[in-house]
Amino acid sequence: IKKASDDECLKAIKRKEADLTVVGGNQLFAAYERYNLAPFVAESSSTDLGDASYYGVALTKKDMCKTVDGTDQSGPITGLDESLRGKKACHTGYRKTSGWYLPVGKLADKGVMDFDQWAGEAYEEGVRVDAETVEKFWDDNVCAPGTTAGGPKLGGEIYGSPGGGGLCKLCKESCAADSPYAGYDGAVYCIDDEDDNDATGGDIAFVKHSTLLDYKGPALKTAKDQYVGICDTGCMTLFDADGSPLPKEGGGFKYEDCNTGKSASNAMVTRREFIGTAYFQELLKAMGLSNSESVDVDATSDIIKEDEVGVWSDDTAQLIKLSDPGTDQGFKDFFTAYAGFKEIYNSDNRLTVCITEGTTSACEDAMNTAYSGMAPFTCIKKASDDECLKAIKRKEADLTVVGGNQLFVAFEHYKLAAIVAESSSTDLG
Known part of the structure; x- marks a missing residue:
């Protein structure tokens, strides 16, 4: 069956009009928190992580940091802390996972952003509390383009305009989802695109760990290895000259120690009572996951033609069976950014x-x-x-x-x- 939105699909499963759907990010959180549904299989496109997840990172230029890799740079940013306040921020979009939920949720969870402080003003402005809080934290110096069904204005409209405040002052040309500063490439372009009058461009881009490597936006003025990650404390060089993640001693990658959070990738969800049934076991068998923890997906398979079939993402390389599906702990082990998402969810009053x-x-x-x-x-x-x-x-x-x-x-x-x-x-x- 086809529904108008992910949320309508989740409702259909809850009402037993459907059994399965694939969602990610905010809708995956909503599936668990609002509809009591459970993910059980997730997609993976990552060649470096090897699991069904990705990391969010906060990128800036080296000279914006007080320290980089322990070496003094004399910049203003000391970490994911109060030193960020009033800087120029480039979010991939309003309530996007890497560009909004991970960084905003983490800063709120740490007490750096305070939703309660701006709840009253948000009500008067007719906008979501997280939108008003982010605008005030960056002192209007922000680009977070696009909308959701209920935000950033309560009716689902854009909040602000380029040069005019809200979540759009820093945006170039427009604040729509197709703005030059929208998306992963757009956020990187945003911090690279400073002119002589400092009228455009930002200081910080909230993206994911693979964004620099995969970048296909306008030619960058700054070498990729001159962008560093903002850590809980200090900054760290995370990528080489072509944007590939740098390894760390003992295995893994440096961004695992310097990030805004780890997000679960898209996952297939169902009603909790379906898990463990004979039909559920037959489904796992058909997917090749009955006796295996993961299965490779053929790059030519129709099942990953997202725009045509509507199931898995185009770049899906593997399907991974999740541990302990149907349990609260199993969900939180998979959806490790739960606390940050919960902060924003609760901010909706x-x-x-x-x-x-x-x-x-x-x-x-x-x-x-x-x-x-x-x-x-x-x-x-x-x-x-x-x-x-x-x-x-x-x-x-x-x-x-x-x-x-x-x-x-x-x-x-x-x-x-x-x-x-x-x-x-x-x-x-």
Whole structure:
């Protein structure tokens, strides 16, 4: 079946209208966090990592760093810390994985970016909290082009314009998804593209570990080995003159010690209860993963013609079977950037509704449709009204609907307050 978006596909699986889909980044996080789905097979295109993941890196020029490889450079940046504030930032796009979720999530998780500080102003501006926070952190000196269905403005519109603030002041020509500074190549071009008046170009590009090697944008003025990674502390030379990752002593690559986070690649997800069934085992067998941890994918296979078939990415070289699918720990072992994604997810000021009947997906659909324009709703399900009241008391939920005895219990035992009541009477009003 075909749906209009990844989110609609996830809903279809939750409703048992479909069994499988392939998602990555934010939607992979949503599959787990919102729809209780589980990834079980992931794609890999990496020739250096050899697993279903990639690293995000923060690139800058050597002279922007205080130290590089332990040697003094006298620049202003001391690491992924407060020294970044007010610099000129080039994100691949709004809520893109390497360009937004990994760096913004990490800086928020470290307390460098403060979502709470800008929540009120974000509400007044009609934008997502993470968008307002990022704009303020970079002091408007940012290019984060493109939109999602609900951001950066709440209606899904672009926030700002080139030269005019928001997330677009630093962008060249436009702030759309096809801006010259959009995407991996665009973000690198952004930090390379400074003119004599310093009117364009940035200081930092948030990309992934393979971006310099794969770069196909406009010719660079700066040699690739003059771009360094910003680490938690200090900066480090991560790439050679052609952009290939530099090895580290003892094996592996230097970017493994200097990055914004490790992201899971695209993965196939399903309902948790499907995992372990006979049909699930037959699926693994058909994929060549019944008795193997990975399987090579033929470069000419129709299954990786993404635009035509819509399953795996065009550059998929292997499929990798994930460990402990269907468990919380299994997901977090695979999706190692979970904490950073959670920071941004929580910044959306979601209201959590506790229900005892029906499905959480139906609840979310109904609430988000009926009260569109408000903070998004998430639903959780508990076994009883009392369990819902306990969930609110523990701050696991924000709202529930009760009546009669449970309404008394909510007030008397849990110190909760009634705010809105329903009425079906035509004579009492």
